[in-house]
Amino acid sequence: MSRLQVVSGKGGTGKTTVAAALALALATEGKRTLLVEVEGRQGIAQLFETEALPYEERKIAVAPGGGEVYALAIDAERALLDYLQMFYKLGGAGRALKKLGAIDFATTIAPGVRDVLLTGKACEAVRRRERDGRPVYDHVVMDAPPTGRITRFLNVNDEVAGLARIGPIHHQAQAVMGVLKSPDTAVHLVTLLEEMPVQETADGVAELRAAGLPVGRVVVNMVRPQVLDEAAVRAASGDHREAIARTLAGAGVAGAAGLVEPLLDQAAEHARRVELERDQRAVLDGIGLPAYELPYLGDGADIAGLYRLAKELRKQGVGAA
Amino acid sequence: MTEKTPGPADGGPVPPAGAGLDAVPFLDIDPVLDDRGTRIIVCCGAGGVGKTTTAAALGVRAAERGRRVVVLTIDPARRLAQSMGIDALDNTPRRVDGIKGSDGGELHAMMLDMKRTFDEIVEAHADPARARAILENPFYQSLSAGFAGTQEYMAMEKLGQLRARDEWDLIVVDTPPSRSALDFLDAPKRLGSFLDGKFIKLLMAPAKVGGRAGMKFLNVGMSMMTGTLGKLLGGQFLGDVQTFVAAMDTMFGGFRTRADATYRLLQAPGTAFLVVAAPERDALREAAYFVERLAAEGMPLAGLVLNRVHGSGAARLSAERARAAAENLDEGRIVDQGPGKTGQRGAPATSSEPSHPATAAVSPARPSASEAAPTADASEEHSSRDTGPDSTGPDTGQDSTTDPDTGPDSTGPDTDPELARLTAGLLRLHAERMRVLAREQHTRDRFTALHPEVAVTEVAALPGDVHDLAGLRAIGERLSTPRDRS
Ligand SMILES: Nc1ncnc2c1ncn2[C@@H]1O[C@H](COP(=O)(O)OP(=O)(O)OP(=O)(O)O)[C@@H](O)[C@H]1O
Ligand SMILES: Nc1ncnc2c1ncn2[C@@H]1O[C@H](COP(=O)(O)OP(=O)(O)OP(=O)(O)O)[C@@H](O)[C@H]1O
Ligand SMILES: [Mg+2]
Ligand SMILES: [Mg+2]
Secondary structure, three states: OOOEEEEEEOOOOOHHHHHHHHHHHHOOOOOEEEEEEOOOOOHHHHHOOOOOOOOOOEEEEEOOOOOEEEEEEOOHHHHHHHHHHHHHOOOHHHHHHHHHOHHHHHHHHOOOHHHHHHHHHHHHHHHOEOOOOOEOOOEEEEEOOOHHHHHHHHHHHHHHHHHOOOOHHHHHHHHHHHHHOOOOEEEEEEEOOOHHHHHHHHHHHHHHHHOOOOEEEEEEEEEOOOOOOHHHHHHHHOOOHHHHHHHHHHOOOOOHHHHHHHHHHHHHHHHHHHHHHHHHHHHHHHHOOOEEEEEOOOOOOOHHHHHHHHHHHHHOOOOOO | OOOOOOOOOOOOOOOOOOHHHHHOOEOOHHHHHHOOOOOEEEEEEOOOOOHHHHHHHHHHHHHHOOOEEEEEEOOOOHHHHHHHOOOOOOOOOEEOOOOOOOOOOEEEEEEOOHHHHHHHHHHHHOOHHHHHHHHHOHHHHHHHOOOOOHHHHHHHHHHHHHHHHOOOOEEEEOOOOOOOOOHHHHHHHHHHHHHOOHHHHHHOHHHHHOOOOOOHHHHHHHHHHHHHHHHHHOHHHHHHHHHHHHHHHHHOOHHHHHHHHHHHHHHOOOEEEEEEEOOOHHHHHHHHHHHHHHHHHOOOEEEEEEEEEOOOOOOOOOHHHHHHHHHHHHOOOOOOOOOOOOOOOOOOOOOOOOOOOOOOOOOOOOOOOHHHOOOOOHHHHHOOOOOOHHHOOHHHHHHOOOOOOOOHHHOOOOOOHHHHHHHHHHHHHHHHHHHHHHHHHHHHHHHHHHOOOOOEEEEEOOOOOOOOHHHHHHHHHHHOOOOOOO
């Protein structure tokens, strides 16, 4: 599996959840993964129910089987100041720049600088090695910006290398692009079986491919069980109402007669959804990418839910050597 | 985790969806739409909750109630845009056909093109030569194509423009799919103050302040800084920025002034904010932040739209009872043994597998059954199952009892297996639905505990996407009906 796993997808489809589950799943015995967040929202801390993450890599979980998951919330401003410090020994001048609004400018408004810093930091973690030459992290999983921005985010280094034609940012941009466009990287897109996210996924994959970025998998999230198929529902809404009422009563349900209608309504809705989902699956099949499927967690995606999802991912091959 | 709505805590059968809302005021949309004093409605909220859909639905409803409306949408779903005839990005409102306006109501709609909007500002405020220089500047091109805050800023800008045209008596504004609902309020200020700010003035300062006494210090700082930035970004880039700044010179002051003016517009009494949320933890947390922020800014909140809420017409049948009954059917057991013997939960046998070639990987009908097995991670243990009796998963099948009222004669031992399977499916579906209801209720209660003063309206989840006028009308109908379900 690629060293850098980038998780994108339409807003709210479960990028943060899936990235965390993936980091857990990849941390098999003796392995160490780093989960990074780039949008400054402390989504990882919320998910793992810990206090806000500082700008520092820290252990956040032990995966089933004993691997370790570290987490880092990359902060562009801090990354830039560190960077300036590292290259220019700026000291107090960094603060002066900040006062003038230059840091704010560079990290939030100047085209792409922020994204260069964020991707740069992630790639640095991918490349970092122990003294014995082993990588510090076996995998780095990034909770990335949404589909609409992902190509531009990852490709920003090309853009910036063009805008800033010399200087350390230029060099860094090129080095980062080297990692991002190699098989060391895989960009996954999370989707639901709904029209908009599926459409966005199809568009996103096309965009990533056009930009020469390595597309990994589609992750179909919140897949709900298919309890009844359409045929059954159609049969049910025929003239079986009385028989169903009798069966319900026989199974111990009180007041069965009054329940048949609403239960059948729910079934019809369900059938409709199943049908829509089938259409969306067909669109996804058309993209021609392998997929992971994750179940809908009725109790919400809390820590326990994360472990379930990680287990599910392992079942589907994540973390297998 | 134990907040409860200050409401009638009846311990009876699971109340239908919306019971938690008894305690909170209902957000009555129609009077807001009908009030000619309402000039701007802003739909905001976390990503993907239904802001665009709500904005469009309100537009349709207001127009059909006689208002002359324009809806400013941002990144609408393709089919929705097509159905409104606004898929052509030309950055101006188009009249939407098919509105059944009674008394002269009209709907116009547009989709924001942020780059065009930015270009138009430049074109409107600079002479042609200067405008061209700006539009061709690489720094400008990157900035206008969408970096942090540009979309939010341009949405505000467009709102200001539409309001100034005064052709519509109601403007409904959608907000960008931001990472946070607050970005909509913060980003324009940020960009505006950058464009008008100290830093950008300094960038063009060497020429301007160089001669003045007392500014030497600044100059030293400046050259050190441009030197550093130059090294960092490459001199060429900084050159581009400086050219950009010089070309924009005449426009400075304008950005912040306009952003401020729009901000004030949002605080005016004719404005109504609707915070849209799904009944999910994150979306509601975001909604709560937003509500607090609006109050702090003195911006008028109309209320919360709780979108995609589930209901059930069979809510009096609890999840456990439904599940227990389904298990009875699985095991071919009819209930004449009296209560207490239903504990045995074997593997679901054949029950959960629909006979057709299940489309791709479909999880078993009882999603958590396998995880409840002893092999589950220890970590699952701290899943605090606090979401009420209906969300406790299948484990509780153990102690549920069958209904004693059901006479043993209600069915013969010859229950058709096909029918049994079908009925078991109906029951499982229902159990799942009740679990969703309980969870939604729980998250909603947390919100109302924090903000009991906020009026709320619920919109049921439709089984399919919303992508035509009929769908928007249906949403509008639900928006304006109290406690609707299914
Ligand atoms: N498999 C799942 N089952 C149930 N709920 C889920 C699942 N995956 C995610 N969720 C829930 O869906 C919501 C959105 O998930 P998440 O925050 O991971 O999405 P996101 O794509 O990172 O969102 P954003 O675009 O806001 O960053 C959360 O409330 C999360 O708990
Ligand atoms: N009540 C509803 N029932 C069913 N589907 C709905 C409902 N409301 C919205 N949807 C669907 O949910 C999806 C997202 O809605 P919408 O685009 O309005 O969200 P949004 O908040 O504008 O998202 P974004 O933050 O990405 O702009 C759409 O496919 C829409 O059709
Ligand atoms: Mg996220
Ligand atoms: Mg939208």
